[in-house]
Amino acid sequence: MKKSLLLIAGSVSFALVLAGCTLSLAEDVPPPPGYEAPTYLDVPEVIEGAFPASLPNAANGAALYPERCAPCHGDLGLGDGPQASQLPVPPAAIGNFELASQRSPAQWYAMVTNGKIESFMPPFSEGLTDQERWDVVAYAFSLSAQPELIDAGASVYDANCAECHGVNGEGNAEGATDFTSQEVMVGRSDLDIAAATLNGVGSGMPAYGDELDDFSIQAVTAFVRSFSLLPYVDDGLPESVAIEPTTEPTAAIARPDVSETPSADTTEQPQFSDEPLTGEFRGIVANGSGGELPANLKVTLYGYDHTTEAVVLTAQARPDGSFVFRDVELVPERLYFATVDYQGQVYGSDFVIADFGTMEYDLPVTLYESTSDPSGLVVSRMHLFLEFPEPDLMQVVELVVITNPTNLAVVPAGQTMPALEFSLPEGAENLAFQEGELGDRFVTLAGGFGDTRAVLPGSEDYQLLFAYTLPYTRRLEFAQPLDMGAEAVIVFLPADGLTLKSDQLTDGGPQDLGGLVYEMYVGEGLTQGDALAFSLSGRHPLAGGFSISSDTRSLLLGGLGLALALAGAWLWLRERNSIAGPADEEEFETPEDVMDAIIALDEAYERGEVTEADYSSERSELKSILAELLDE
Template identity: 30%
Template sequence: MIYFRRALIVVALLLAGCGGLAGEPAIVATLPPVTPSVSYPATPPDLAVGASVFAGHCTQCHGLSGAGDGALIGSGQGQIGVHPLSFRDAATTAAQTPLEFYNTITDGNIEHFMPPWKDALTDDQRWAVALYTYTLHNAQANVDAGAALTSGQPITLANLPSAENNVKLTDAQLISQVGLPAAFISSLSDQQKNDLAAYLRSLTVANAMHMGLVTSAPQVTAEPAVTPEVTAAPAAAGTGTISGQVTNGTSGAKVPADLKISLYVITTQGASAPMDATVGADGKFSFANIDIRLDQKYVVTTTYNGRAYGSEAKDGDPTTNKVDLPITIYETTDDVSVLTILAWVSQVQLVGNNLQVSDFIQIGNSADRAYSTNVAVDDKRYGGVEVPVPKDALIQSADVSNSRYTIGADGHSVIDTAPVLPGQSYIFQMVYSLPYRGDIQVEQTVPYTLSGAYRLLVNLPGATVTSDLLKSLGPQELSGVQYQSYGTSDPLKAKDSIRYGVQGGVQATSSTAAVINRDQLIPLLLIVAGLVVILTAGMIYWRGRRPLTPEPTTRSNDALVDGLIQQISELDETYNKGSLDEDIYQKRRERLKARLAALIDEDK
């Protein structure tokens, strides 16, 4: 579930133009608040159901026991380099609430490779697996020990906050709201507080005896209702042609005649082995006698100048028996003058004794070449956009296992290995922390010309923010979280600095804590105009321009499919060069194919 997808992710964001971020500051106040629709549990979440859902959907990333050691997690090719936190560790849930777990399961967290499950799981299933994972660090022994602590003052469900309210509370907050004397709670050790919370949570769920238990097969707690078996109609199929035109989007540049094109057919069983063809002198390619089916997707890829490009993944249409898959390739440039920062949003919140800053930067490329330097960051990737972090910052969003971002040689910058395509805007993201003792001055260097607006969103109740550049824009609500917003629309030159100070403030409580993820901040970032933005967690951009019209949410699955296809393509290329053992190659390919099958099943 969480961290479910392979690191190469391509997300297309389709937004209608409505002005705002790059305009006058007052326009920001007209942005409609993004408030999530939450359906609170009508009945106690069933831990047995949660265990079953977890076993069926989550173990490949989170591991059978929930320790974050699933088969897809690791530093090898075909694995996800970002390790999930262990649900077996009480620290994982200490600062979070069941509602936050539920929201992450529902809406996803793409930057951590967590897809949204709101369409794949029912509301009851999402609440069940949220409470199951939230309490997985406990066991029946903890529940019994917690019950013994209250033997002198028995607590029942009637003493607890309502179902809607208790899921908004951390364990520490919950034990303080059941009528127990404050002195008694203060006298408890950390372990006793944990046990007490385990007991209180057990009163709010069904099948509490499953707390902390692991299952490898779906569990049934009641006889399921019998539903008529329905036999699906076979998908229409035909035999036809996959063809396309390779275009070099750089003026005056040509498509090499020997360019190899690889075709992948994606079924419910995963991606087929690639079929290869070579473009003709006119840049066209064709694959004949291909089965064309409604329930299959088709995509072609190519590598040019060491950068990979690909078409959109399209469904088959047996009524025409043709699929057109055009690809655009580009020459590259390392001229930084072609880059312009169109918008920049920084989110600041207090986490422990550190200020955590999440930056989302929209960057445009005015040239007709893809921006990518010739500086290799390793044997497979080239450096691209590079953004420095403030003094004393600890970078949290890039490491040696990250497939897209890496840390600069001096340790004080984040480098993106994804090229910036011509005429497209993309999103650069980085997260870092700064030690905070109640007073800090932050200086952020601007790496490229900033022509749009900068916004600083601070979720630190009681804090004072000072800056000669940034003006107070008042409160800004995102996903029910209240921020104090600051910003400027003044243009800045490369090497200029954005300076601000933060004094005082307290860590937000769980009810006001910022749990905003990239999916919620990017619409604010891109509110300036109707854009088609391509995000990638890998080395390439896959899609060309898309129509400026809304699309169903299932398009995100198409993007994830594209990323997995590219990963398979790179794996095949490495194997064909003799750089990968046969057994390792087959195992990794099967894992990637399994992920593709799961994604395609979700689209049905």
């Protein structure tokens, strides 16, 4: 029982921590199979017409940042927060000068507001006010600001810019940009400002590329930015991160190509020098199963610009497994990784992202001997989230996490055969997967399905999210055969009149997840060949007229304690389902049905599970339906 309590506590508390953290279901990238590219590399979108009503307060943002952002992005914005190592994609290093220079405040504001679930970035449109989001953005930019650079830029500005743009940046001359205008400046990155200074803008703004050196360009860029985003300087920063004065330009804002003059309204990023930057990629291929390395191994290096393949190079590994790719063109933010094809399986390195100043990258690859026997695998955790999207129907969302404690990769026995088999309860329909589909990665089997993806050695490296429906009115006998032993099973059930009974599951008590109460049931030590079984009874939630708000759903799956579930499961479900509102007249056959719905809604409101606005709206609509039924 002690282990059960620890499991419950860890599941819920970890989810609440991750709820404010950058989290990604990334876009698929060809080989190796299942390799995913981090979509946070994409240029963020902006919210049209959005700009702060007043000057963003970086000091206020500094107070919000530790709780909302630092767990993933780190105290200094270097992507090294305490939760960063638990994410499948590194959080963006927003404190990195090179990255921040390429982003506009409007882009980061849109990211904070809307989030990017596929990149494990939650939205803060509800948790933070509009001004607070701008304040956080201001503080995020201050993490990479260099006060000494700003001070140096003041003199450059006074000598070259103040006559037209004004001492305070307000734009004195006709057509001169007002640097204090939030509406104008939030859409411009530091690279945009640097490009305009170098190349000029139209006929009114001269080019300074021949008059100012790189340091002066960077300094005046930083000073111009300070008119609309005041840097936040914390005198309490540890000495180890204090910024030393510099007389050399930072590599981030390399002198853009001055061959093209931007128009006054350009938003394009400046181009870097035409001279290609090259680097070296090296690594060692190791046999994780302990055997000898096969001879004549071919290593392939891939480079991707987002999802576009840009580099494909092949080299032969030396007898000791080492390999090297020299003089490879480096493009900022290009993703690189190496792969080895062995015994029909593709093994890949971690990915690296090219950045300024790094010329050498290490891409070690581990391959394994293989087996088609899955008996050594174990289900570390099996999460079931019971959902009721429409009357007479229950949807089961399952997240299966598998550990391969052996030193062998479990692979399909044949080209069209699965590596793993999964049984489903009798009567299951509408099978769907978060990634892949039947006939592609997955194959149909009698009583279930199979997955053709290999399972590599490692703890909880394999995660599968899928869903299916079962008919449900007032009672259901659930029985799902287990093809592998399960160390832990967690079931979440809406606590609104439904009852679950099982000899295998222990009631973990109600859990408040995002304002809704869910009953959690926990089981341990289920063996292969057993069936996960429970009886479910009670009135269908929609038959009672109560629905779960979509704003709360994204938090509910955080209770599963997995970043994948938190970020991906509900987004995926919302795309698949169109949840009917509670006041659909066709759901109620008699006045008694409506009265039951009103009572259920009243009880939910008293428990704090429904907002006042939703409660008033739904109750009014239910009363209208009741009146119509009474008139019939």
